[in-house]
Amino acid sequence: MDILSHALGALSPLNLGLALLGVASGIIIGALPGLSATMAVAVLVPVTFGMTPESALIMLGAIYTGAIYGGSYSAILVNTPGTPSAIATTFDGFPMAKRGDGDLAVTLSTLASVVGGLVGVFALLTVAPLLAQVALSFGPVEYFWLAIFGLTLISALSEGSTLKGFMGAGFGLLLSTIGIAVVGGDIRYTFGSQVLLGGIEIVSALIGLYCIPVLIDLVASPESHLKVDEKQRGIRLREGLMHAWIGKFNLLRSATIGTGVAILPGAGGSIASLVSYSEARRAAKDSSSFGKGNPQGVLATEAANNATVGGGFIPTLVLGIPGTPPDAVILGALLVQGFRTGPELFTTNANITYTFVGGLFIATCLLLPLGLLIGRYAFKSIISIPKALLVPTIAFMTVIGTYAIRNSVSDVIIMLTLGIIGWVLNRYGFKPSPIVLGLILGPIAEQGFVQGFLMGRASGSYAVTFFGGPISLTIIALSILSVFYPVIKARRAQRRHTNDADDSRQEVSS
Amino acid sequence: MSKALPKLQASCSARSELLMPLLFIGIGGVFLWQSQDMSQLGAIFPVTIAIVVIIAGLLRLAQLVVRGVLSNTERDKGSTPRRALLVVVMTAWALVMPWAGFLLTGLASFVSLMMIAQYEAWTPRRLMGHLLTGVVLVAFFYALFALLLNVPLPLGRWWV
């Protein structure tokens, strides 16, 4: 009954008010490209020192939940993922917005985020210690294979030529090696520039590769940014609920994948949403409509990335190993408040733990009304603002947002450079997603590989190290399946309508 | 894999479609070349990837040559000067920001970008309205970042 009493404790008017404030400001901060959940939480930490531990935790959880969700706005409305875990939201969210369904996409993202968030929190509450053990069974080799699996999603994600996708991903992987190497300590590919010593910051790369091309094309024509359908206004909740009901399995599957993958520190969020996206696409009958504005795509990624909030706290709270950077900030705040991770979590520290989980639960529920309200406002302002103001505003946000990541003008210059490269490559049929995927997965793959190599040398057998574990073998099998599934599917489709003048998509997978 | 295969559709011109793999092969080559004086642990990953990129580039070239390319005639046209201007303004903004400070460069770029993105004729009323909104937006973001989020925005070395 402890759980209940602490959850009720979280419901005091003051705490509810703080949760409301936290979620609302989190949504706004998350919606601005470059302003991350990490920053929102970090700024808040000193403020919480003056509060009771309960209120502090509720507020931190609320702002984090809000910020992860808010990232979907910029992904849907301006094609810019605010965090790596919102990349896949752009795939269908932005096409939906372009054709005039931005309001529906925002509503769908809200519904999916609530479902995903609740699944994640539920997992945190019920099976956290068990899942934490799973996180521990992932060693360097497993991470290496996981990154390879992530890269195989390219074949599913690249529109047009798969070879182009691989070239793009390779480019991203090469970019990821720039800077001082963690393993080996070499300074690589900085070409004498100090700016590149720290490597390419992922969020600034995201802003550059996704948002700058949109800006460049936005000024090139007088047409409005998003198509506006005068008849359809409002939040379109009924329609959204209908899509959510059709996609109920999709939602649950994605939230489960999100929670499951998020427990892996360091890899979680971005891989989780990509995996659930490609799973949703694989399971769908009309898989070719994914990437062109299929509502199920938005549902899948948003359910997954909000599930990572609860999922990411599992290793953070149980093992003291933060799953994501915002988790790390919150863990720091918890330590300062005198909280210790480990087995005391559900005994000595039970009151703090349950209050925190209760706070996350409340914050997730608050997403629904607040998200619909703020989302509607965000959508309306994006469509009603004239282009001459929209362009400088977005440009302003990209520059200040990139600068704020680590207070560095160099990052702004890197962001712009990548943006121009991204625009050129996009024009010649190289999409940004494989490049970004390479950039994100590169360090995971490289460190896993080199660490595995060192382990193999110590143990005397590389083969056993890399191919010995059941988890490794499972991921390898999944990777092979992921590469060849499109081929098999295409074959099957080809057999079905033989000699039919098929569209050029057939060559994609050949 | 016989002659039934249609020609490949280029994203842009047929020639550019052939040039792009060459570019990637070149990038792979540079990364390969630069890895010479790295330690074994540091070089193994980029070398592997560079080789994969080169192979993918060669395969793509072969694919294009064997199957032929169709130029994309429906690619979108747009105002190239405006595109270029946007890039120039944003680059200048980033380069001048540490010297002239965030507020000044922010406002200047805001106004320039507004001009670049405007297609209709300016009326005094529209201009004033836009300028005013611009100033309010810049002030809002400045307040949000500098005052609320404590981001130390560059004040400008020329004045400080």
Place this chain on the structure above:
Amino acid sequence: MRISLSIGLAAGLGLSLASAFTTVAIADDFPAKNIQYVMPFGPGGESDISARLQQKYFEEITGKQLIVQYMPGGGGAVGWSQLSDMPTDGYAIMGSNLPHIILKPMGQDVGFQTEDINNFFYFHYSPDAILVRNESPYQTLDDLIQAAQEAPGAVTFSGSGTYSANDVANTRFQQLADVTTTYIPFGGSGAAVTALLGGVVEAEWGYTTIAANHNDKVRMLAVASEERHPMFPDVPTFQELGYDMVGGAYRGMAVPEGTPQEIQQKLSDIFQQINQNPQFQQEMQDLGFVLIDVPMGEMDTFMSDQMDVYEASARELGLID
């Protein structure tokens, strides 16, 4: 500024800005506003956590806030290479870590030199330690050394980074104990401890702080401090066991070159005062830190001693030529 004001920027905003420009840093009423504390690392690490603890007391003493910022990248190189560009009024300070600021610029150009880091106070260190899982067969350091002697290279250690405190400690340990181990670098101490807990490696080069944080799952075999840590009275020091190893990760703060001496002294005094607060001392000890006091006056001696130690060991151990 004139232009922006004339356009009609909210007057209050402009005024507060103008006053920020004109405030001449006078040591007497320093700090007159909040201080930016830039971490050259990401959140959640030991530097971050100790800064979070200092925050509270800083506000008690000065009435102003200590605002923690993160500037991660290149194992600290990104932050330190930008230290010289930061304002010299004392309102921007940066975390400074040993041996990082000595080892990083050795033998390669990382955008800063050790001398560029103008340290004003060093406040604590976390001693190096060898950690194993609770269920590990190695009960003592000798067990581990014996295993490493029987099969050279087969005993694996995880640790944070290459050319880092952990890397140096491992190389030094190999020499002192005359064994060969395999050191596997990870992206940070979080990843290194995950590898230990998950059974990927036999042991970890870590710190007392890691043992304090995970004390239900790991134990230490030896600590590289001069005296036993009060939290772990049963864990012997390396010196007790006959290996001359004292070291760890030291943390302090620095300001850019050109910051007035009085301001630096004032900052040094503030942080020394925090260090003397018994409540702070208790909190730090509970987290496994060892407090030290290296105020501005003693900094030069402290630094040149450390330089000698690390330069000698780095040279001797072949990390640099």
